[in-house]
Amino acid sequence: MNTTGRDSEVRSATADREIAISRLIDAPRELVFEAFTEVRHLSKWWGPEGFTTTTRSFEFRVGGEWVFVMHGPDGTDYSEWISWIEIVPPERIEMLHGEYRGDPNAFESVLTFTPEGKTTRIEMLTVFATKELRDEAIEKHGAIEGGQQTLGNLAAYVAEVVRDGAAG
Known part of the structure; x- marks a missing residue:
C-alpha cells in the first residue's frame, strides 16, 4: 500500500513544529x-553532554511512564516525564515527553530503528504542539544540539557494551 501522498500531507502539516535528528550507530538494532x-x-547515557539522570519510576509498556530528573552540569535539576504511546520492538517507539503528567507543553517523539548492515540508523522525530514551542x-x-x-x-554507550560483550 502506498501512503506517500498522505504522509506528505501529514508531514507538511507539522513541518514547522518538528525537530528531526538522525544518527548511524555502530551496533545491531536489537541492542540499540x-x-x-x-x-x-x-x-x-540519557541526556546531553554533562547531564546525568536519576530515575524515580520506570515502566516500559504502552501507557507506562518513566519519571526522572536530569541533572545539568551547572547543578540545575530538570524534572522529566515520559509516557509510552506505542512500542513495536525493535522497530519503533512513540512517546509523550513533558515535565510532568498532564504538561500542556508536552511533545510527541517517534523513534525509529532501521538496520543498515551491522549498524542501526536511529531517527528521532519530535512534534511540538505549536511552532512557538518548537x-x-x-x-x-x-x-537540536542536545538531541544530537x-x-x-x-x-x-552501545559501542562500549558491544566491545565489552555485555549485551543482553
Missing part, C-alpha cells in the same frame, strides 16, 4: 532498541 527500553541502560525548545533549551549529543552518548 534495548538501550532505550531498559532503565539499567538509560541511566548510563522554536523555544531550539533557542532556549538547545534541543544524546544520540552521541547512546552511540558511545
